[in-house]
Amino acid sequence: MKNKKQGSAQWLSLIFLIVLGVVWITPLLYGLMSSFKSNLEMQSVGFKFLPINWLFTNYTRLLQNTSNTPVFRWFLNSIVISGGSTILVLVVTSLSAFAFSRLRFRGRNVLFMFLLSTMMFPPVMNIIPLYKIMTTLGWANTPWAMIFPAATGVFNIFLIRQFMDNIPIAYDEAARIDGASDWQIFRIVILPLIKPVLFVVALFTFTGSWNDFLWPSIVFSDINKMPITPGLKLLQGMYVADIPTLMAGAIIAIIPTFILYLVAQKYFLQSMSLSVGVKG
């Protein structure tokens, strides 16, 4: 009796998940298919999922037009920005987390609470002051405008600190007795042990930076300097009537994060459990 019940519950959840999956993936697939259609087909034929004629010209045209919409250039900019943010975030957050987890200094907990409290403000509140700071520093239209603010991710510090707190303090003490300095303990003992959480932070930071739209569209006005997300917005203005080309641009933009997800699926899932405080 019980098994039967369990079985039917499993079937129900399976059906539910399939429906949910279809709902989620249909627009994506439709976008992908549309990027292979001609504009004429898109506008004249009614709703049709697959293209009648498969065309790649949308992609080639997009990549060849380098004057008004340098897609390839944006793509490279995005890689520089996201890659740079990731590296800086890893260095800054792992070191701060080590300090909050391992070093004893006056006001440590108060400072940490203060940092956490900054998470409670909606990020949008930051935009105007941040813009002011960036223009004052002369960083508008440079990758720094995106890389530096990313390093202040308090949540990442919190995540790494939680992970570090689960590493027995005896490791540090053993190393200390063997003659290690704080830096050596961090570098030789702790850093290799927190690799899983660093991976998660790297993935989050990279995708977060890649997908960020609001901030880069404010801080970049130079076409050649901007990353791909505000670039897509420009595409929209340029190809307002040409949906297939727009779709091609969008598909190009999601390639890196898509590949990243495929390669690191396991770590994304792990990140979910990490963020609820369960050790992965």
Added chain:
Amino acid sequence: MVQIALDHIYKKYENATNYSVTDFNLHIKDQEFIVFVGPSGCGKSTTLRMIAGLEDISKGELKIEDKVVNNESPKDRDIAMVFQNYALYPHMTVYDNMAFGLKLRKYDKTEIDRRVNDAAKILGLSEYLKRKPSALSGGQRQRVALGRSIVRDAPIFLMDEPLSNLDAKLRVSMRAEIAKLHQRLNTTTIYVTHDQTEAMTMADRIVIMKEGKIQQVGTPQEVYDNPANVFVGGFIGSPAMNFFNVIFKGDRISDEEGNFELEVPQGCAKVLNDKGYQGKKMIFGIRPEDLHTENAFLDTFPNAVVSATVVVSELLGAESQLYSKIGNAEVVAKVDGRDIKETGSELKLGFDLNRSHFFDSESEVAVY
């Protein structure tokens, strides 16, 4: 050569109201094997960690070789320490774990290699040097932890409950191995445990602690035969010493309920009289093995026999332990394995009064 002196050491943790360690005085001789023993929370690990430099000393002086080291960092005290959970770095091989301290101290490669291989040979780890700790059994990990200390060739070894994560059988064999290692290396060793058997079997001198204070310091034989107070009497020895509240009158002791009356040997009675205990309440202690059930004893000392009721009897093979009651007082006797008794049966217990202990009923300090 090395000598560790702890002079009036106190420890109070931040935000704590009480001292965790109070007035700890001890001088440790070169090559000595000292065991700190006591129940959890007695301050033994704290004291060890103060010696290691992992905890600050609140008050008092710690000297190593006549040099005050209170403010020296752990690495400058030249000590090696084995932790309860081994603290082996999971991402390093056994070899790298053992070589870690030497690499940090910038020894040259051939010297590191020689030392690690020597230690591995002593500990039977030569085949496992390339493995990661996760691929080792508990006993092997324990050995690696020891090895990590041995390679350092430090004059002082500190061990913080190193065997408590092992199963019973392994614990016994590792116990012997650590003792052997000490004989071979002759390193001054301070060993912390809550297990009185480990303390008895390994120590040159035992330091028994309770609530942050030293209760007694002495060789295993001394603390067993002459416990300084009720706590030490009850803590050292398994099963624990039996205690009775008695009144000393004339040359006899009797319990308050009148369940037994025994004659105290002359020498003992004299001491008790001299110390002014005539007619006063006392605590009378006797070890389980000094209670007899064999007829030869009962016939020879008919005046030292008390009747009891068996509550539980445990056969351990060669011996059995009879948990019984004399009136309301519980008593354990360690007797021959063949003397197993049924629950509820009457039992004649012969007290070997020449081996009795007397304690002040208020201060619980040993009187005789």
